Amino acid sequence: MGFIPCVEQVGRQRVGGPVILFFGYTGMVDEAKSEAEGKSVMMSAGEERGGKVRRALVLFSGGLDSMLAAELLRRCGVEVRGIVFTTPFFGSSSAERAAAELGLELEIMDITERHLEVVKNPRYGYGKNMNPCIDCHALMVRVAVERLEELGGDFVATGEVLGERPKSQNRQALELVARVSGAGDLLLRPLSARLLPETLPEREGWVERERLLDLSGRSRRRQIKLAEEWGIGDYESPAGGCLLTDTGFSARLRELMSRVPAFDAADAELLKVGRHFWAGSTLIVLGRRHEENLRLVGLAHHADVLLRERDLPGPTALLRAYPRGASPNRRDLKEAARLLGLYGKGKRPLKPSELVEVSRGAEREKEGR
Numbered sequence: 001m002g003f004i005p006c007v008e009q010v011g012r013q014r015v016g017g018p019v020i021l022f023f024g025y026t027g028m029v030d031e032a033k034s035e036a037e038g039k040s041v042m043m044s045a046g047e048e049r050g051g052k053v054r055r056a057l058v059l060f061s062g063g064l065d066s067m068l069a070a071e072l073l074r075r076c077g078v079e080v081r082g083i084v085f086t087t088p089f090f091g092s093s094s095a096e097r098a099a100a101e102l103g104l105e106l107e108i109m110d111i112t113e114r115h116l117e118v119v120k121n122p123r124y125g126y127g128k129n130m131n132p133c134i135d136c137h138a139l140m141v142r143v144a145v146e147r148l149e150e151l152g153g154d155f156v157a158t159g160e161v162l163g164e165r166p167k168s169q170n171r172q173a174l175e176l177v178a179r180v181s182g183a184g185d186l187l188l189r190p191l192s193a194r195l196l197p198e199t200l201p202e203r204e205g206w207v208e209r210e211r212l213l214d215l216s217g218r219s220r221r222r223q224i225k226l227a228e229e230w231g232i233g234d235y236e237s238p239a240g241g242c243l244l245t246d247t248g249f250s251a252r253l254r255e256l257m258s259r260v261p262a263f264d265a266a267d268a269e270l271l272k273v274g275r276h277f278w279a280g281s282t283l284i285v286l287g288r289r290h291e292e293n294l295r296l297v298g299l300a301h302h303a304d305v306l307l308r309e310r311d312l313p314g315p316t317a318l319l320r321a322y323p324r325g326a327s328p329n330r331r332d333l334k335e336a337a338r339l340l341g342l343y344g345k346g347k348r349p350l351k352p353s354e355l356v357e358v359s360r361g362a363e364r365e366k367e368g369r
């Protein structure tokens, strides 16, 4: 499937009657065309401007800024497609909702492996917590440029607003991301473009610079007004960032990184669940609710051990020994028993003999250890 044509200009009914705007993916144009029952003459934005229709890949988090950036480019006659990335630290649900609201075609790409390298070793350091925002942005833009080439698109755009985030969206940071990502002046920030150096899409006339915006700063007043004007009613309030900006999560991640520098995505996933304790080089995770107990069972690898108290309902414990593949030792099991007892209904330390292994499927529970 190709890029999304511009909302205003993709297909218009040109012969009598009101102008019909076709808004959606390329295939929808044909559907809409048939609805117009041949009365219209289809014209693309490019044809109207007497040139080729240009295609942009927009980094689309699903926040209001990315929605406005995509919509603004459409209004400038550009075919727009969104791209969103997933890792253990952020997902695509907001972007999927927002893309549906806009009728935007969205590509979802898992960049976990490359992103983990950035998290472990960011060239430009971390923010307040374990968020390597400059490197993370640069990676996303780099991947988008790679994808752009595969798709035969023309440029990449983001919804970044100059000065909205003091550390990662100041002038130097925006320039740095454009440079280290390799995007250079193929990277357009439509919401602040008029405050930034001219980019290739502007120089070449693919988008008119005058139609782009000069938003800056932390106030969202102008964005909210634009959303009203453009009929974008359903958008999320700005979020603080991904899980890596969370203090508690970052503390867990720091601990994991110091003990297991080669940790992987499955280890990062485990950081999101339950209470965490370290016994030497073994991580013990206790579920806090029934759903977390089930989640731990789902996250367990073959070398992990799952335990719970034999006689009373209570938390499930997952024991993961490092290096990966090692088995928890007797001391780890004693510690797990102590913790399961303290956080269980009886509120007293247990002995390993008072535990049972939790089955990982339909298998029956195996007695004691």
Ligand code: SF4
Pocket (backbone or CB within 6 Å): 090, 131, 132, 133, 134, 136, 137, 240, 241, 242, 243, 244, 245
């Ligand atoms: S907040 Fe998270 S997702 Fe956003 S740039 Fe920073 S590290 Fe990346």
